[in-house]
Amino acid sequence: MPFAEHPSPETHPSAGVFRSFEMVQTPSAGRTLARWCAGLSLGILLAGFLPWTQNIRSGGTLTTLRPQDRPQTVPSTIAGRIERWRVREGQLVKRGDTLVEIAEIKDKYFDPQLLARTREQLAAKEGSLRENVAKGQALEAQQTALRAGLQVSLSKARNKVEQTRLKLNSDQAELQAANNDFAIAQQQLQRQEALYRQGLKSLTELEQRRLKFQESTAKRQSVENKVAATRQELLNAELELNSLQAEYQDKLAKSESDRRSTLAYQYDTEGQISKMRNEYANISIRSGFYRITAPQDGYVVRALKAGLGEMVKEGESIVTVMPDKPQLAAELFVQPMDIPLLSVGRKVRLQFDGWPALVFSGWPGTSFGTFGGVVAVIDNLDSQGRYRILVTPDPEDEAWPKPLRVGSGVYGWALLDDVPIWYELWRQLNGFPPNFVGYGGGDTKGDKAKGTKDKSASSTSEETEI
Structure with missing residues (x-):
């Protein structure tokens, strides 16, 4: 509450009677500070009624949506001895290209004829x-x-x-x-x-x-x-x-x-x-295993066996290949308390490691350097106390940066309901979950089910406010 100004001796009716008024003077700096404090308090009070977008924040890494797009090790079908390498690490290979040649080590198959x-x-x-x-x-x-x-x-x-x-x-x-x-x-x-x-x-x-x-x-x-x-x-x-x-x-x-x-x-x-x-037929097929080929288009990431003449066992991995042009997806981990609020099709904002960004989680429209995503997969089983979700690029938003690589860090927040800032602060202080506003665009249920959920959400919101 702003400080009350003391009446001057000239204006107060008892100024001439009491000598104390002659000794009291109100400094101008105090009045300025009081005005500033009053203005800030009023601004904070008004800001509490500004809209704030509730969200669920989580971190994770970039992965791929399809299993065939993830890094894979190429094994040797038969036991043999490395005779010649045909590729180097980091090289782009096509499907069917020879990666390494091996020689026979079983005496049963030594005869060249x-x-x-x-x-x-x-x-x-x-x-x-x-x-x-x-x-x-x-x-x-x-x-x-x-x-x-x-x-x-x-x-x-x-x-x-x-x-x-x-x-x-x-x-x-x-x-x-x-x-x-x-x-x-x-x-x-x-x-x-x-x-x-x-x-x-x-x-x-x-x-x-x-x-x-x-x-x-x-x-x-x-x-x-x-x-x-x-x-x-x-x-x-x-x-x-x-x-x-x-x-x-x-x-x-x-x-x-x-x-x-x-x-x-x-x-x-x-x-x-x-x-x-x-x-x-077995010998004919076995002769084709002396050349280990790339299973799909991709990059040679790492050679797990080095040198020439090294022995490899049946089914032992020889080289790791990263598929070319994978369909990226953000792998995020969500707390069990927040998982009921998510659904397939829910909008998500993402921030990638190494990509400059200015983030206002409550005002996604004012954020800079973030990218849109859509929840594509929600696991039905927890992993070490958290649930995994996969987020794919939002086709209605800006495309993800091309330099992104599988395994890089990503930070995301799922967008929920719009509430006043004072309510969000009150919810955070009490540790309450965000409002449950029904399923997003990925919901395929009928209008009747949507209406029931909206009604349930509004009643839940009213109970929470109470």
């Missing part, structure tokens, strides 16, 4: 397979011929059995006739002997009848022998018919065994050919 010789072995195995297939086809044709021969032989044997059976029937009929002749001759002999004893027939006629009887007996015996021989012939024909089946079955079984052995060898050869083809 290994690929050609493996191809010759594969061709020989393929020729053996073709001959095996031909042999199997020949055995199959042999089996077909044996089955056809069996059918022909069986037909011949059956015909012979039938023919012998008919012959047996004929001989049996002839035997029946011979038996009838024998019985008649026997009866005639008995009657002739009876007539001879009665004297009615002569001895000559009796002897002639006995001779005919003997002839009939001999004929019957001959026919019986013939029938017996035909029966034996029929039995032999039947045995031959049965033996033909067994004989051809044995030949067919042997041919089938040979065919199956050929098929087994054929399948084994096919397996060996498949294995050799796999080996040939």
Whole structure:
């Protein structure tokens, strides 16, 4: 409150009565200081009602939005020995350019003609397979011929059995006739002997009848022998018919065994050919790993292996490559208390290390040397007590400086609500979080959800002010 001025003795009604007024004088410097203090107090009071943009401040480094744009180490697929370097550190390389050449260290692959010789072995195995297939086809044709021969032989044997059976029937009929002749001759002999004893027939006629009887007996015996021989012939024909089946079955079984052995060898050869083809493909692909190439366009940052003749293991990194023209993003870390206030699409102002800037965090429009950004990624898991966000360039703002490099420092602040300065000071002194004003431009929810959030934000703001 400004100091009250003491009345002068001339103007005060009691000036002439009291001598003290004559001794008191108001200095001019005090009056000037009082006026200045009053003006400053009034200015500070009025400044407290100026708008202030709330923000969330955090620091971090520059990185890339896409994983393929980040620095990567180029490993060696196979173990080998460094034979020749094709690049130097800091050199720009294109995708497919040779970085380093390595030589083989495994004795299995020392032969310089290994690929050609493996191809010759594969061709020989393929020729053996073709001959095996031909042999199997020949055995199959042999089996077909044996089955056809069996059918022909069986037909011949059956015909012979039938023919012998008919012959047996004929001989049996002839035997029946011979038996009838024998019985008649026997009866005639008995009657002739009876007539001879009665004297009615002569001895000559009796002897002639006995001779005919003997002839009939001999004929019957001959026919019986013939029938017996035909029966034996029929039995032999039947045995031959049965033996033909067994004989051809044995030949067919042997041919089938040979065919199956050929098929087994054929399948084994096919397996060996498949294995050799796999080996040939592996050797052919391995020969392409003797040249370690750049996976993409970029700069050779550092050689992790130096010199010539140094050994490298399988999967061991040899050189580090930084991709050319990466899509930069600012990697910032935010406190858990502030993370609910951020959303994808939220505007962010950034200050880069090495880039001159004059920053007024509460008045982003008056800042100099800062650049715009948009929140692109918000991690769902904290990292050492803080949450990581990725900020990409704002397409509606000035482009980021081209000299920026991955890994350089960056300082950013996410823009929130506009509040009076006195409220911001009061919030900072009490450690309260900024106002929650809903999601930014990256929100894709409907108008109804936005209205609900705005209502919730206003109620939260009123509660905070209370």
